[in-house]
Amino acid sequence: MDKYIPVVVIKELDEVDKILLALKANNINCAEITFRTAPAAEAIKIACEKYPDMNIGAGTVISAKQCEEALAAGAKFIVSPGLSVGVANVCKENNIPYYPGCVTPTEIMQALELGITTVKFFPANIYGGLSALKALSAPFPQINFIPTGGIDRGNIEEFLAFDKVVAIGGSFFVKEALEIFIAK
Ligand code: 3PG
Numbered sequence: 001m002d003k004y005i006p007v008v009v010i011k012e013l014d015e016v017d018k019i020l021l022a023l024k025a026n027n028i029n030c031a032e033i034t035f036r037t038a039p040a041a042e043a044i045k046i047a048c049e050k051y052p053d054m055n056i057g058a059g060t061v062i063s064a065k066q067c068e069e070a071l072a073a074g075a076k077f078i079v080s081p082g083l084s085v086g087v088a089n090v091c092k093e094n095n096i097p098y099y100p101g102c103v104t105p106t107e108i109m110q111a112l113e114l115g116i117t118t119v120k121f122f123p124a125n126i127y128g129g130l131s132a133l134k135a136l137s138a139p140f141p142q143i144n145f146i147p148t149g150g151i152d153r154g155n156i157e158e159f160l161a162f163d164k165v166v167a168i169g170g171s172f173f174v175k176e177a178l179e180i181f182i183a184k
Pocket of ligand 1: 059122148149169171172
């Protein structure tokens, strides 16, 4: 899986090119386009058509209906801030990776019951950061984490150094890529 998962918020469709080109220029070939704005599904469709080499997924997917819309638009993976059994079922039927947000042992046990072994840990900074991940890994050595929320250039390396961290999510990848891209 991609090591960096930029959390992308598209307010206007013309931002799709601007953001994805900046990410690509920064050697990032993945984008999680979030369902927290109205054009999300359309943005995913455009992104998948124009950037077929990129791993385009949908984020902030909080219902089975949104998940179906995201998959119809071409999303290759689905991320939620929490765990939705409805979303998990749609992903399973379509053989699409689902990364639900899990921060407690109970949520991780629910994920395991659904056959999920990679979860988003969100908001990572609020729920105990790296020390919480290490504590959770003791009873759940089979779980891989995607910490997201409050991660930036200053703390990314310490998360990546932990072997149960398989990827990092965050909006800072977009901010950083745009700054570099515009400066070029
Ligand atoms: C998300 O939905 O995953 C978060 O908004 C990302 O958090 P960040 O903006 O702190 O990276």
